[in-house]
Amino acid sequence: MRKPVIAGNWKMYKTLAEAKEFALQLKEQQVDGTKVDAVICAPPLFLDQLVEATKGSFVSIGAQTMHEEKEGAYTGEVSGHQLQDLGVEYVVLGHSERRQYFNETDESVNKKAKAAFENNLTPIICVGETLEQREQNETETIVSNQVMAAIEGLTEEQLIQSIIAYEPIWAIGTGKTATADDANDVCQAIRETILDGYGEEVANSVRIQYGGSVKPENIVELLSKEHIDGALVGGASLQVDSFVKLLEAGA
């Protein structure tokens, strides 16, 4: 049995006061952390205080990207080493917005995934197709190639701990969700790709999230599918009540 993981991606939203208030309210909620992993991926400015605010609770904190080098002259960047030092546990890699606006590529995602493990961070590796690629029936090929490139050179142990987020680009922030069956088919294709490359134990262990306009109204059906082990959530993770509903669906 794979434990569901529900991760909120706050993107570039919230002030520090709002972030802290969210964390204080969230950790008071009755969520069974043995049944679901709850992660908030926040802007780097808030990570330190969110780690402090959620210490000892069911909530873990993640970053939204990182640099692959430990340190250096990379103005504006944050390293895995620095994230680990703060007590951050997860990092989103290759989100489609990072790929589109900030030049993250399969190759850099792979370097970052390796650096994440060197710093005890669990990578949430995002993959997904454009609408045009879906319409040309290229989804499974595109997504499988992204996954293989991103995980190249990771050890089996690292792969078992990795999280893949299948996020069709046309469904992110648009209100359009893939049907649960379509999302499950792509997640299954990802698992089969991993099975072919790395065998059964790895394929059966790796957790695959769906992301793209997930909300309390559609999460139950998505999570009922065999190959969907959680969700990466933007908009619906910004309010405590809707995020808690998502966690309850996973628990």
Ligand code: PEP
């Ligand atoms: C995301 O940011 O990864 C995402 C899926 O956003 P939303 O849930 O708002 O579509």
